[in-house]
Amino acid sequence: FIFSLNNIDKMTNQAFNVGDKKLNVTKLELAEQIKKFLNCSIVESDGKDADHRDYIINFDKINELGFSCELDLESGIKQSSEVLMYLKKTGEFDKFKSFYKNI
Numbered sequence: 001f002i003f004s005l006n007n008i009d010k011m012t013n014q015a016f017n018v019g020d021k022k023l024n025v026t027k028l029e030l031a032e033q034i035k036k037f038l039n040c041s042i043v044e045s046d047g048k049d050a051d052h053r054d055y056i057i058n059f060d061k062i063n064e065l066g067f068s069c070e071l072d073l074e075s076g077i078k079q080s081s082e083v084l085m086y087l088k089k090t091g092e093f094d095k096f097k098s099f100y101k102n103i
Helices: 002-006 027-035 073-090 092-096
Strands: none
Touching: 027 073, 073 092
């Protein structure tokens, strides 16, 4: 957000993929990274996947403006999992259950 505000003149009325090519992973690779930090299982099935998106996203456009990610994938997942565990511990997580049907 800060980068966008600092570059609003260059970014106005345009769409940008925000990220880094090092963050392009498959859904299974992402699940395996998440499993390192949360007590969970990866369930593979023959069921239909409603989300068929599985492609490499190009971040060149925003990187050419000088944007780079400060965190790598593992650090981002670690921070997110710590927040999730805090929300569960404090009971705040329960407020999201009705909104997010898949958790």
